[in-house]
Amino acid sequence: MSTDINDLMRKAKSYWYEDGMVETLAGLFFVAVGLILLADWAAPDDWPWKWALAPIFAVVTIVWIFGGRKIISWLKEHITYPRTGYVAYAQQGSWSGRARAILGGILGAAISIVLVATVINRQDIVRLIPLIMGTGVALLLLRIGSSVALTRFYIVALWSLLVGSGLAWSTADMGLSVAVYYAALGAAVAAAGVITFIRYLRSPAPEVGDD
Amino acid sequence: MTEESTFRLLADLDRIVHEPARLAIMAVLYTVESADFLYLLHSTGLTKGNLSSHLMRLEEAGYVSIQKSFRGKVPQTLCSLTPAGREAFRAYRLRLQQAVDSLPM
Numbered sequence: 401m402s403t404d405i406n407d408l409m410r411k412a413k414s415y416w417y418e419d420g421m422v423e424t425l426a427g428l429f430f431v432a433v434g435l436i437l438l439a440d441w442a443a444p445d446d447w448p449w450k451w452a453l454a455p456i457f458a459v460v461t462i463v464w465i466f467g468g469r470k471i472i473s474w475l476k477e478h479i480t481y482p483r484t485g486y487v488a489y490a491q492q493g494s495w496s497g498r499a500r501a502i503l504g505g506i507l508g509a510a511i512s513i514v515l516v517a518t519v520i521n522r523q524d525i526v527r528l529i530p531l532i533m534g535t536g537v538a539l540l541l542l543r544i545g546s547s548v549a550l551t552r553f554y555i556v557a558l559w560s561l562l563v564g565s566g567l568a569w570s571t572a573d574m575g576l577s578v579a580v581y582y583a584a585l586g587a588a589v590a591a592a593g594v595i596t597f598i599r600y601l602r603s604p605a606p607e608v609g610d611d
Numbered sequence: 612m613t614e615e616s617t618f619r620l621l622a623d624l625d626r627i628v629h630e631p632a633r634l635a636i637m638a639v640l641y642t643v644e645s646a647d648f649l650y651l652l653h654s655t656g657l658t659k660g661n662l663s664s665h666l667m668r669l670e671e672a673g674y675v676s677i678q679k680s681f682r683g684k685v686p687q688t689l690c691s692l693t694p695a696g697r698e699a700f701r702a703y704r705l706r707l708q709q710a711v712d713s714l715p716m
Contacts, residue, residue, distance in 0.1 A: 405634065405635065405638045408635055408638045408639055408642075408654060408655070409638050409639070409641070409642045411654060412638075412639045412642035412643050412646070412654060413642050413643075415643075415650070415654075477682075477683070481647075481649075481682070482685070484649065484650060484653040485646065485647050485648070485649030485650025485651070485652070485653050485654075486646070486647045486649070486650060486682065486687065486689075487643045487645070487646045487647075487650050488643060488644045488645045488646070489643055489644055490643070490644040605653065606649060606652035606653045
């Protein structure tokens with residue numbers, strides 16, 4: 401029997417992430433976005449299928465926004481809950497919602513500044529887009545990591561910052577930089593999720609039977 | 612704090628909560644809104660019989676509510692702390708911390 405109470409509470413708090421499914425799917429989404437943006441950047445203007453990239457991007461985004469949680473719930477119902485049990489969490493407190501609103505506001509303000517800079521042709525600001533994205537995502541991952549005390553979130557946050565910084569200081573075209581950022585972030589997040597899922601499946605599970 | 616008051620703090624600890632298995636169960640349930648029997652088995656490492664027995668004790672004390680239902684076609688036993696249970700756990704942690712803090716180094 402586990403007797404470390406703080407460890408028990410920490411694990412209960414982080415159970416939603418124990419199977420790695422959230423990160424695997426989120427990572428795949430970011431990789432898909434990165435590949436679509438990369439295709440858009442790389443394809444010549446006269447490529448006959450270039451027109452399809454925008455609707456594909458829209459479909460992928462809509463599926464993730466409206467279907468992501470449902471897909472994850474379905475996977476957990478069929479894999480996680482029968483294996484290691486079900487947990488329901490209370491509605492998140494107002495601080496968590498405020499934190500997200502503040503972060504969203506900062507990112508929105510940063511994106512607005514960059515868009516204005518693009519319009520008035522300030523390339524020195526536009527090239528900072530990957531850094532702004534990398535920093536914003538890193539802050540979000542740090543917030544999640546600290547609330548569930550999982551080291552891999554800190555590692556991916558650091559990766560996001562490094563990739564964003566590296567791309568901002570590179571001479572790469574902005575379109576290519578953003579595509580590479582999404583793909584690199586997605587690959588790291590998905591890899592973390594897959595490794596976690598494999599470790600979860602290999603860990604012993606309690607005997608299934610009547611309660 | 613005197614030795615007598617430290618002893619009093621320890622002696623007054625809630626005996627329902629102050630049992631390693633039940634403390635583990637309450638710690639898990641305190642962190643979540645509810646958890647099923649399988650998750651409690653997974654997280655605490657208790658045997659089925661042991662877990663059942665301690666859950667029954669906690670239910671009798673009014674600290675845990677247990678609901679048997681179905682999740683789809685699968686039977687499920689869902690456990691959650693009652694308001695009294697949450698308060699008992701909070702009070703226990705506070706009292707234990709006070710007792711530990713008062714011990715001489």
